[in-house]
Amino acid sequence: MATVTFEKAQRWFPGADKPTVPGIDLEIGDGEFMVLVGPSGSGKSTTLRMLAGLEEVNAGKIFIGDRDITTTPPKDRDIAMVFQNYALYPHMSVADNMAFALKMAKVPTEERKKRVDDAAKILGLTEFLERKPKALSGGQRQRVAMGRAIVRNPQVFCMDEPLSNLDAKMRVATRTDIAKLQADLGVTTVYVTHDQVEAMTMGDRVAVMNYGELMQVDTPLGLYDKPVNLFVAGFIGSPQMNLLEATAAEDGQAKIGEFRVPVDPTASRKMRGNITVGVRPEAWRLVGADDGGLPVRVTVVEELGADAFVYGSSGVEGTPNNIIVRVNGRDSVHKGETIYVTTDPKHVHVFDTDTGERLSD
Numbered sequence: 001m002a003t004v005t006f007e008k009a010q011r012w013f014p015g016a017d018k019p020t021v022p023g024i025d026l027e028i029g030d031g032e033f034m035v036l037v038g039p040s041g042s043g044k045s046t047t048l049r050m051l052a053g054l055e056e057v058n059a060g061k062i063f064i065g066d067r068d069i070t071t072t073p074p075k076d077r078d079i080a081m082v083f084q085n086y087a088l089y090p091h092m093s094v095a096d097n098m099a100f101a102l103k104m105a106k107v108p109t110e111e112r113k114k115r116v117d118d119a120a121k122i123l124g125l126t127e128f129l130e131r132k133p134k135a136l137s138g139g140q141r142q143r144v145a146m147g148r149a150i151v152r153n154p155q156v157f158c159m160d161e162p163l164s165n166l167d168a169k170m171r172v173a174t175r176t177d178i179a180k181l182q183a184d185l186g187v188t189t190v191y192v193t194h195d196q197v198e199a200m201t202m203g204d205r206v207a208v209m210n211y212g213e214l215m216q217v218d219t220p221l222g223l224y225d226k227p228v229n230l231f232v233a234g235f236i237g238s239p240q241m242n243l244l245e246a247t248a249a250e251d252g253q254a255k256i257g258e259f260r261v262p263v264d265p266t267a268s269r270k271m272r273g274n275i276t277v278g279v280r281p282e283a284w285r286l287v288g289a290d291d292g293g294l295p296v297r298v299t300v301v302e303e304l305g306a307d308a309f310v311y312g313s314s315g316v317e318g319t320p321n322n323i324i325v326r327v328n329g330r331d332s333v334h335k336g337e338t339i340y341v342t343t344d345p346k347h348v349h350v351f352d353t354d355t356g357e358r359l360s361d
Helices: 044-052 094-104 109-123 138-150 168-185 196-202 220-225 230-235 265-270
Strands: 004-011 021-028 033-037 059-064 079-082 156-160 188-193 205-210 213-218 242-248 254-256 259-261 274-279 285-287 294-303 307-313 323-328 338-342 348-352
Touching: 004 044, 021 044, 021 059, 021 213, 033 044, 033 168, 033 196, 044 079, 044 156, 044 188, 079 138, 094 109, 094 138, 109 138, 109 168, 138 168, 168 196, 188 196, 196 220, 205 220, 205 230, 213 220, 213 230, 230 242, 230 274, 230 348, 254 274, 265 348, 294 323, 323 338
Parallel strands: 033 188, 033 205, 079 156, 156 188
Antiparallel strands: 004 021, 004 059, 205 213, 242 254, 242 274, 254 259, 274 348, 285 338, 294 307, 294 338, 307 323
């Protein structure tokens, strides 16, 4: 296996007024599952394609282990790519699809058959080896695409949104399969997705990208608990964090209209002028009408069984149109009523509104 290192790797498309990826620095450990996540146009797929050799690197370098592969042809990089659209040959059987790259590399027939049989066993495809792709479900086709990558025994897997063509239920099942498979094989994997839930549930570490820049690289829980800026705070988490406009009060609290939110001492010492307060939906707690809580008029209640998500608006200056509160599924909260919520200082994230920088510890 191998590490992957980007050293100020840049991609500037001809005719563009600025680079899509200005110069990325990223180290991926041996056997690590690294997820690149970000909105459309963030440069995550371009970064992956630079690693795979499908996009030119205009400046900087990319290494696999100690080997500089910046200008190495794709076929010589020892990388296996799994695409969004599976890219299976419709006239070939599952076995022939999986063995195709080995056949092109002139791997002996017996060795090819053994590798295909082993991969099919791992992926639960043994009984489908003689079928054509059109006779398979979307999830099975995706497993064939995975099998085609596995049989090559590459140093690195590159996966470009491989689950986006699957329905919701199949996507959940398949992402578990991929994460388990990667852990079993121990192959360094770079995985691209725009779905932050996918990123959080699959990656050993997650790299959040925006406009070609790395915003933060951390474990899923690290991103969730300590987002370094407003972009990461708003992007990571489903439903997303409540971001409330506030001003720094003289007593070290955050002032949202006439409502005051206590914050941790680290943030209160740094706060000046306009700030943004972030509160996760589960960090709110319900209080009585006379306990000084933020009023939220309920517009929608999403019943999820054990939990419920309450969507409402506050009417307090500085609050967004939608405030999201997670409550116990057995709490009696109904559309049209007004609830009152508060939180604790340890659950409040504080950011500088102008720079987006995190002020909390």
